[in-house]
Amino acid sequence: MTAITWVLAADGSRARIFETQGLKLDLRQVEDFRNPAPRTAETAEKDRERFARTVADFLERSRLHQRFDRLRLAVEPRFLGLLREHLSSETRKLVYEEVDRDVSNMDARDIGRHLDRP
Template sequence: MSDITWVIVANGERARVFQTQGLALDLQEMEDLVNTAGRGTGLTDKEAEVLDRGEQKEKLEAKFSKRVADYLEQGRLHQKYHRLIIAAEAKFLGMVRADLSEETQRLIFEGVSDDFSELDVVEIQKRLRKER
């Protein structure tokens, strides 16, 4: 398998997964994960009853972080990439990192505390190049 990098741009609502050869940043979008739990409550009845809006949002983001981390873990286990670049809103970046195994954390080449999830691919590439 060739040298593949996955680039993840994310926030608590959305995580876009791109692939590139090596570190070229010629991004090809592979997946667009959306936090659909926010459309319903995504919480148990008890959680929805006892948590205020801010706590509910945080709980939903934590569940989405685990979903993103699971996706990255599966990619690593199936040897779909060799390194990761993660650009995410600072709090969400920390959540995702905390949910990753040590093996997957070692594949993080770069972590950027910025939310690029709503930008087009050309702008994402420009911003990531500026970070280097």
């Protein structure tokens, strides 16, 4: 049976999750989260923190329901740090690649091409 890989493309305002079989980059979007908080300077960091927790909680629930076997993260650098803080150790064990770039607004084909580069 081929392993299911999820690719998380995220920044502090949007997180998209794609699914593919194995390590191929034939991505199919399964979720699209948007941070509902207004973007203001004084609340931005708290809202980003809350959004990171929301995304991490979703990944945790999905891991518990065995929706994926591996996880690739393509996440904006500041948000990646926040996200790491909220991922459980079990979920972190499934992360096999981290790319600290914001690709969250690219279409699936461009994300695949971007991640396929060395």
